[in-house]
Amino acid sequence: xKTESKxxxxxxxxxxxxxxxxxxxKHSSSEGMRHHAHMLKEHVDATNITDNQTxxxxxxxxxxxxHILDSGIEPIVQMTCRDRNRIAMQSDLMGAYSLGMRNxxxxxxxxxxxxxxxxxxxxxxxxxxxxxxxxxxxxxxxKFFSGEEIKEHEPRFFIGAVANPFxxxxxxxxxxxxKKVEAGAEFIQTQCIFDMERFERFMEMxxxxxxxxxxxxxxxxTPLKGWRAAKYIQNNVSGMIVPEExxxxxxxxxDPKKEGVNICVEQIKYIKExxxxxxxxxxxxxxxxxxxxxxxxxxxxxxxxxIN
Amino acid sequence: xIIAQQKPVKDIAAMxxxxxxxxxxxxxxxxxxxxxxxxxxxxxxxxxxxxxxxxEHKPIETVTFxxxxxxxxxxxxxxxxxxQEVDAIVSLACGVGVQYLAERFKDxxxxxxxxxxxxGGATEHGVWEEKCGLCGDCVLHLTGGICPIIRxxxxxxxxxxxxxxxxxxxxxxxxxxxxxxxxxxxxALGKLDKLxxxxxxxxxxxxxxxxxxxxxxxxxxxx
Numbered sequence: 321x322k323t324e325s326k327x328x329x330x331x332x333x334x335x336x337x338x339x340x341x342x343x344x345x346k347h348s349s350s351e352g353m354r355h356h357a358h359m360l361k362e363h364v365d366a367t368n369i370t371d372n373q374t375x376x377x378x379x380x381x382x383x384x385x386x387h388i389l390d391s392g393i394e395p396i397v398q399m400t401c402r403d404r405n406r407i408a409m410q411s412d413l414m415g416a417y418s419l420g421m422r423n424x425x426x427x428x429x430x431x432x433x434x435x436x437x438x439x440x441x442x443x444x445x446x447x448x449x450x451x452x453x454x455x456x457x458x459x460x461x462x463k464f465f466s467g468e469e470i471k472e473h474e475p476r477f478f479i480g481a482v483a484n485p486f487x488x489x490x491x492x493x494x495x496x497x498x499k500k501v502e503a504g505a506e507f508i509q510t511q512c513i514f515d516m517e518r519f520e521r522f523m524e525m526x527x528x529x530x531x532x533x534x535x536x537x538x539x540x541x542t543p544l545k546g547w548r549a550a551k552y553i554q555n556n557v558s559g560m561i562v563p564e565e566x567x568x569x570x571x572x573x574x575d576p577k578k579e580g581v582n583i584c585v586e587q588i589k590y591i592k593e594x595x596x597x598x599x600x601x602x603x604x605x606x607x608x609x610x611x612x613x614x615x616x617x618x619x620x621x622x623x624x625x626x627i628n
Numbered sequence: 629x630i631i632a633q634q635k636p637v638k639d640i641a642a643m644x645x646x647x648x649x650x651x652x653x654x655x656x657x658x659x660x661x662x663x664x665x666x667x668x669x670x671x672x673x674x675x676x677x678x679x680x681x682x683x684e685h686k687p688i689e690t691v692t693f694x695x696x697x698x699x700x701x702x703x704x705x706x707x708x709x710x711x712q713e714v715d716a717i718v719s720l721a722c723g724v725g726v727q728y729l730a731e732r733f734k735d736x737x738x739x740x741x742x743x744x745x746x747x748g749g750a751t752e753h754g755v756w757e758e759k760c761g762l763c764g765d766c767v768l769h770l771t772g773g774i775c776p777i778i779r780x781x782x783x784x785x786x787x788x789x790x791x792x793x794x795x796x797x798x799x800x801x802x803x804x805x806x807x808x809x810x811x812x813x814x815x816a817l818g819k820l821d822k823l824x825x826x827x828x829x830x831x832x833x834x835x836x837x838x839x840x841x842x843x844x845x846x847x848x849x850x851x
Contacts, residue, residue, distance in 0.1 A: 433838065439831040 325478030337600025344379035357391030375435025400429025405445035417475035456504035481505035485522035532597030543584035647715035654694035655721035665720030698725025764834030772813035779806035
């Protein structure tokens with residue numbers, strides 16, 4: 321189904337998509353986000369806006385979407401299942417659509433114990449799989465999740481989901497990705513890839529099941545600022561794998577930041593040229609948004625296609 | 629105690645439709661008291677399924693046993709020999725018992741015969757009501773011995789909400805407003821002033837929101 325999403329047009333045209341990520345602030349000013357958006361707008365097709373990531377209270381992803389849109393980038397609103405039940409989700413989705421948002425990314429969300437309100441309740445009334453179905457039902461069947469008819473102006477989002485090739489059980493990750501496609505996901509963004517060999521094995525299984533022909537897969541990458549960041553992820557972040565050689569390469573680099581960018585550029589080029597079934601790249605430059613234009617340019621992905 | 633109720637027999641039958649010999653395991657704990665999964669219910673369920681399958685011309689052989697408690701490894705060891713011959717095990721315990729059986733008998737298809745409903749007690753013969761929300765951080769000393777976590781439909785800690793009328797909850801005329809009960813009891817006890825303290829948000833990590841819970845008593849651990 322065609323939506324008004326520009327990202328969808330680019331991906332459906334068979335062009336290699338580029339998305340990035342902007343994290344809303346822990347305060348009520350839009351200034352920083354607008355600054356980042358202006359910095360990124362010529363170099364990406366859309367940017368994700370995280371939804372209280374790592375369970376830390378931040379400015380609303382939908383409200384942030386208004387600022388991003390106003391700054392000239394198409395937002396991808398992230399929606400987690402942690403904080404809202406199905407009533408709030410549908411309400412917020414209609415609200416987001418009314419404000420011009422056209423892409424949604426469905427995620428479970430990090431457990432609140434990682435955030436700044438660890439004693440809070442979690443919701444998980446619907447899970448990420450069901451949230452995809454909820455979005456499809458609203459759009460394709462013109463119905464609320466309960467089955468009640470939406471008489472007019474149903475929200476028509478381009479629907480995204482995530483996949484983590486680095487979580488376990490490894491083989492089942494591919495099956496679960498297929499399940500998300502069955503549920504109705506139209507684009508997939510992966511967890512940050514550092515272990516390229518494992519990602520290649522993941523994509524082999526994806527292609528064997530023909531999943532890459534049914535959904536647009538964007539490979540997630542993250543430029544690292546130094547070996548400490550790499551080591552931290554390696555040791556402390558569940559569901560991520562950082563090979564030791566990558567840590568060592570950053571450790572022995574004269575200019576670690578520059579090396580981090582070099583690695584990221586190499587990864588994107590490698591994925592684009594060697595791994596079939598990948599339709600784009602999702603650059604998660606955490607607190608390092610300014611480096612994205614350089615990465616995009618060095619990968620030969622600039623200028624971005626113009627969509628009217 | 630844990631209150632459970634038996635699933636419809638046709639649902640249980642569907643879970644074991646491809647099995648020829650099935651072990652039915654009752655539990656002499658909570659589910660015996662709430663008349664859902666004791667020895668009597670286990671025998672009745674097994675014979676119901678035998679009759680049902682006979683009528684379908686697919687006879688089934690049943691074995692029955694009632695464990696002292698299914699939530700205790702020492703009482704399910706007795707099943708080790710019985711499970712050899714069967715294709716499936718139907719547990720008439722609460723969800724805990726089903727999982728203990730599944731964990732012990734790894735190569736067996738273990739299915740639940742009951743829906744585990746809540747923890748509570750009988751209010752009259754044949755009627756059970758939910759009384760505790762298992763929040764892990766009891767507040768009954770603040771609320772006159774009436775649990776707002778589970779007996780208030782909104783788990784409000786500083787109630788009642790605006791939907792309380794004539795002593796009933798807004799969700800149904802059959803549901804008492806827990807906060808009306810709390811108010812009445814605190815009034816009778818002369819402790820209404822206690823309700824003027826604003827109760828802070830609960831620490832839900834002590835409930836299920838903090839992940840699966842575990843209780844440890846090092847002083848009674850062996851070895």
